[in-house]
Amino acid sequence: MAMTEDGPRTRRAVREAHGPYGRIQQAVNELDERVGIAKGGRALLDKIFPDHWSFMLGEVALYSFVVLVATGIFLTLYYVPSSATVVYHGVYKPLDGMRMSEAYASTVNLSFSVRAGLLMRQVHHWAADVFVGSIVVHMARIFFTGAFRKPRELNWTIGIILLILAIFNGFIGYSLPDDLISGTGIRIGYSILLSIPFVGSYLAFFLFGGRYPGHIILERFYIIHVLILPLIIIGLIGAHLGLLVRQKHTQFPGGRRTEHNVIGSPLFPQFAAKTTGFMLMVTGVLGVLGGYAQINPIWQFGPYEPPKISYAVQPDWYMGWLDGALRIMPSWQWTGWGHTIPWEVFLPAVIFPGLIFNICLAWPMIERRFTKDYALHNLLDRPRDRPKRTAAGAAMIGLLFTVFGASSTDVLANYFHLSLNQVLWFFRVAVIVVPIVVGLVTWKVCVEMQRVPGAVKRKRPMIVSRTSAGEYVAVPAAERPGDEHHELEPEPVPVRIELEPEPVGAGTTPTAEAGVRRVRR
Amino acid sequence: MIRRLIRSRFALPAALLLAVGLGSVLSLASGAKAATRQSTRTGSSTSPATTVPRTGRHVLATAGATHFVNTKPRVTPHATACTKDAEQIGYRSPKDSGSPQNSTPRYLKCSHGKVVQYGDKAITYRLPPSSYIAAGHELFEENCSSCHLPTAQGSAAAPSLVGVGPATVDFWVTTGRMPASTPLQVQAEQKPPRLTKKEAAEVAAWINSLTPSAPYIPDVHTKGANLTQGATLFALNCAACHTITGAGDALAYGTYAPTLHLATPTQIAEAIRTGPGNMPRFTGNLSDAQVRDIVAYVSEKIQHPSDPGGYGLGGVGPVTEGFVALLFGVGGLMLVSFWIGDRSS
């Protein structure tokens, strides 16, 4: 402000004072003199993002999170985190006159009486489902391509922690409305805490402020959901992206891509345009889900009261694998010396997820122990080139999908007209068989794909002609570009040609060499 | 002058008094209004932080009593004519228990010493006319006697039907479960009924003629039903099997709770009162008014959910929601990124 007042006014004057870029130059100068943005800023604008589609999965997660924050702020304006009992008198008639917690009443009100409130609530819920989903898909991409290897182990760890936090915050978030189904979920959560040996009852009493249902859990969940976990998540996302910028992207081998460069689009303007557009599209897709696919219709469920229950109660999908594990667990418990260890809960609900997440966290170390590979890697693996890792990942996915499927035994039994008991036994067997079979099959497929090098090689056509004597002659066709390219081995990287920048038209063949320049930094 | 009034030391006390007076009058008025409303819930509230007004709490505490008021029999004069029959069919005078066994009748209607109709404003239970009996017998011979035997005594393949009451017969036949296409199934399948509504009543009339028994075929008057009470009772008693959206679900050993979206009001009331198959039988502990409320809630809100949020996704909760999120959300956005990014490497 101040600078413009005594500075030059007209465009021409500005141009004369600051050079050909006028006011922008002026702004850059002013900022640069104070905080020094020009050098780093220019480098940032040039940051290269690889163009492969699988690199956009993390963006889906990021933009779902943006939508989550935006819609979440809207929801906090209307939601009342209170377990106090009120009598509902609102527009939804079947609840009129019913006693319920203020939290539930305010959620019903914001769905029915606040303009676009229902849209915001549903978009928030869909965004949460998509958020966790895209994190998982993104994580699978990182895993199968080996992007977690040195130097990116730290970012892998941050990513896993983000996934855990996202799952926790999702669970706490859908518990907030205090409807019948989520209330049942909180009850289960309490019992899981209770099952931990030695300290379980203390943990449960401290978190809930007493014996179930306590009187403070919604208030505590609220502050955890809207403040504590989001702050940690935002911080970790910052670290995740910061490390990404510092270490630069990985990329698939091939072309001129090497361990020592990144090829793709610069941040500005190409990538900025594409990713901003993608953000808008993510928001649009979540918006259309939020308006056309009804999610968590809490007014149908009614308020939570301990003796009420609905069948077909499943948690949201990202908790489903834990629910499934609880269902297929046999009824094992240890008792003795006046104590009980409820393995039937503790094992599937505490040990199992702890084990899974710890394996994920430790995977870079585990793999290094086997491969003895301590080198830095910036080029990605193709999954088939690492059959053991790919098999391990596929087995893990098989395991998680099976326990996830086990969380809907009743729905499956109903849909396919089977006995619930048989379906459950099927899953008890499948949870052991499926990971083994999936792992072995994946390993075999990878190995076979490696062993058939010509499978994806383009064969050169043969030209068969008949001579005048009636003899057939087969002649290979003329070579075409790419004919002899061997897909399984990256193309040899040519020595980078460092040409002096030369005026075009100096006699060189333009298409071959014009513009062959390098990044200097 | 106004300023002087404000400054007067009586102003504050007077204003307070006025406010308290107004407030008490208003709260009394609202309390009176609340008293006329039928409330589901009873008792005091759970925590001191409650925002239930005092008057409201008082009304809630007495609401349970209205139940007893409802159950007081107001038997019509000619009821005495068929007391014996009433006892025979299992109808019990509510006096000795405070709640009747089969219903909360406000009147009995008798004809030739037989109870032909009983019930109250909420539900009327009717006996099919005796003229139906002959036709019913014929239908039974044709459709049912191969399993239930011509005497309806039952066999190894099918239970005895003697003394089950017309409502039971009507339920099984009008929902198409009987006659069964494949006997000895774990659970009889619901299908388009083979007999018409009238034919079902005829069969019921014949079976009832063997050993008269309640409950008769209910006729539910859902007008004036209390949806709130219906929703509460539904969540407490029905949702554990039929799910809170009425979609139904699989139960133990191949049995299942059917969807409620196809049931007529009469069938719902029949099922509640007779407990077909594995379903528990709700008798004395649910009054006719409460059954009516449940029927109204099911036929209005379960069968015709407003779904303001879009497609209901089958009403089975997070299972389908998860599929939609992963398939259309994550999957759709992956398609978009397919387009944006390069597919080759």
Place this chain on the structure above:
Amino acid sequence: MSEPEETHVTGEVDVTGPGGSGPGDGHGPGDGSGPGDGSGPGDGHGPGVALLAARADDPHLQDATSHPRRVEAIVGLFFLVGIAGICAFGGAYVEGASTQVYAATLFVGLFCLGFGLTAWGKYLMPRGPFVEERHSLASSADEQQAMAAALVERTGIVVKRRKVLGGMLVTGLGLFGIVAAFPLIRSLGPKPRSSLFTTNWKKGSLLVDLNGKPVHRTDMQVGGLLTVFPKGKQTTTTAQAVDQTVLIRVQSTKLVTMKGRGDWAPDGYVAYSKVCTHLGCPVGLYEQELELLVCPCHQSMFDVRDGAFPVFGPAPRPLPQLPIYFDSTGFLRARSGFDQPIGPGFWERSTIGNGKASST
């Protein structure tokens, strides 16, 4: 795969241009290279005739599409539709409309704008490919060693010379950590003590339903089911959570009577805690022909005739049984409370009510 595409890519394009290697680099002719025509705000390009010529010749600085006019028209169309969608969303919001209208307009607006913008970035900007060099983040071995040396040696000096002071500081901070953590955690809630072992059922408690109505011996028929509470506690949420009990009437001849429970189930009325011994869900699902109570959460099945012992699923213990009797007026009352803690297992829970040893 698209190797052919790679083969005609002949070079890499400098995106750093002037200034990338620091100030004072100047704008050499031909050094900087700008984006293609009409891409608007691109990276800085130095003025100069040579550059324009280079742009015209270099395929990698052209728009990615070969039909820019056509794409421009399409992008423009999407932007127009997007603007219309946003306007419609605004109008709908001002007027107040259904959720579906909001969603449709919002989707059209945002998705079309996003699609257009992405298409602009994908087709109407220089394709490159652009290359960035990657330098090792690691410093030289000397620098690494210098850092480690500084850490070790400086710490060594401090600790060697002022051991006691350092120890005191660490002790103080550590104590603060413990002192601060303890009340923070401890004040979150009460200790469990014996509260997990108790319910409000006691000798003589009248069984009432949710509306406070007592249960008479004639109220229920065989196959009936009712959720009951001790009178006076039926509406308090905290009490409901532990006291809820299912009352079921079965054929009394079918009941398997366990030792010591001979008079617990008069007339076939049996009462079991409704809190599942697996995870505490209300066991409200009763199948009267199978005579099974099923937990709707994880499908544990309990045999109602036989002391509610689990017959299937993850629940390890039977549902605790409430002993009941008819008082002189025929109403159901509790003989005593439960003889064991209700609900899911926990460390302090003793072994009572675990096995089937006591059944006859």
